Amino acid sequence: MNWDWLGRNSDRIVDLFVQHAWLAAAATLVGLVVALPLGAVAFRYRWTYPPLTTLAGLLYTIPSLALFVVLPGILGTRILDPVNVVIALTVYTVALLVRVVADALASVPEAVRQSATAMGYRPVRSLVTVQFPLAVPVIGAGLRVAAVSNVSLVSVAALLGVEQLGSLFTEGFQLNFFTPIAAGILLSLLLAVLFDVVIVLATRLSTPWARAVPSR
């Protein structure tokens, strides 16, 4: 490890870290927001479940580099625009989460869903205030996978010149210099752990009922 180099480049490394975190977080959140209604549709109308989840699976097989390169052509954005990266990763997140959300909703007991209807809930309100809250533990577990996968996928965008921790890898390889590569790997790991912890905490905070145990 060349500590000197690290010291001299610390400002830039922090910038890259923040940029990396932002790209991965934005894709994860937008992906979740898009996947919730799609998953609800796949659950509510059972016939849409096979095509939606198959389509999602197919999307996930598109190589990320190909997607990064093709998207500007489709969206009309500039090739270096970070929005391309966010959208590409959002596609992957949605692909992962549609099935998760549909399965999470299926994990809500039928009796609870029925009693929401019997109490006079309209479908959307039942979904938002009864079914989604109860699906949080399962959705949270899927979200952890998506978030960590996004942290690792973001670095591929370095090949396009979108600056983030992946840039340290390309530079390291070009200069045959190990220090930036090691720093990039460690910081990516740190970020992945950070995301994971945040999601686990958010899941716990939003499900106090899941830890309620018989008190007698």
Next chain:
Amino acid sequence: MISFSAVSKVYPDGTTAVHDLSLEIPAGRITVFVGPSGCGKTTSLRMINRMIEPTSGVITIDGTDTRQIDAPQLRRGIGYVIQNAGLFPHRTVADNIATVPVLQGVTRREARRRATELLERVGLPTSMARRYPAQLSGGQQQRVGVARALAADPPVMLMDEPFSAVDPVVREQLQTEFLRLQEELGKTIVFVTHDIDEAVRLGDRIAVFATGGHLAQYAVPADVLRRPADDFVAGFVGRDRGYRALSFAGATGLPVQREPTVRMGAAAPQGPGGGEHRWALVVDDDGRPRGWLDRDALSPGDPIGLQHLRLGGSLAAPGYSLRTALDAALSSPSGRGVAVDDAGVAIGTITLADVVAAIEATDRTALADPAGDDAGAWSPPVLAKGAERTVPAGDRGVPR
């Protein structure tokens, strides 16, 4: 009043869940839909609040066709208690109870305040308001389910096997309290069960459903037991129906004998044991029966402990029927059934011989119509007798 006229439910695969159902459910009474599984009783219940839409026919509540009311609005005006309570696991007990008022636009604060009152009403401590359903026993959850259904004070309540998932002891408690609550509230209740005993105990009227979604008989409980409309009903009410019919025979005039009692912890009584003196009734400090002491198994002078007692045995509480009296006598090792007052204090015993004499003295043609026996030789038309008759809730001779 809820009225079904020519209501059928046929599923796309051709299964008929309910076939041409016509019946009128009186306001302010408990009407029980009973029958084996797959007979359409739950489907019929759910058609009332449009959880299931009929294929044909009309359901009206107080003269209004339910199809003219927006379904969620209709449901908010009808209490619903589901099997296993169906509480929302992510909401506290208070918020569960507050569900419908909040949907109707009552502020959460006000709805929670009322929820606390309702907790007391269904016999739960208000300290439970902040707990989650998972922290309650099955019986407690069921009570919360009833409180939730009552929260918006709906005139109509639908109850789908609400007590079937709890153990027999808790079930009986819940049934007793349910009847007490209904006496105060006078709701129009439709109650689904597969248990004929529960139907007889709770129903002001019973609708017996047969396989294929046919209504086999609709009458007051005593008529269903005494005069089953057809072989199906006769088979469904079962072999014990002569015994069950005793539920409707009051036991007034049955002599209650004086019974010496000993207190828990006191010394076992002296004097001759054996024969009718072999068993001594043991009561607690308040005079409530605890069990029977076998005097042959304990030396005189030894203190009486719980381990010496033969526990259990049913008690005949005020207003008891011949069925209760008979059961009390049969379930007692001494052959003497314990009668108690309203406070549960032992007032004496009823002998098996006296109960049998009382049964022999009753007009058994009224208890079990000889023509309506298992031979099924005579079947009155469906909705005969009793169809226009209602029995006041308090006059059924069923102990409450």
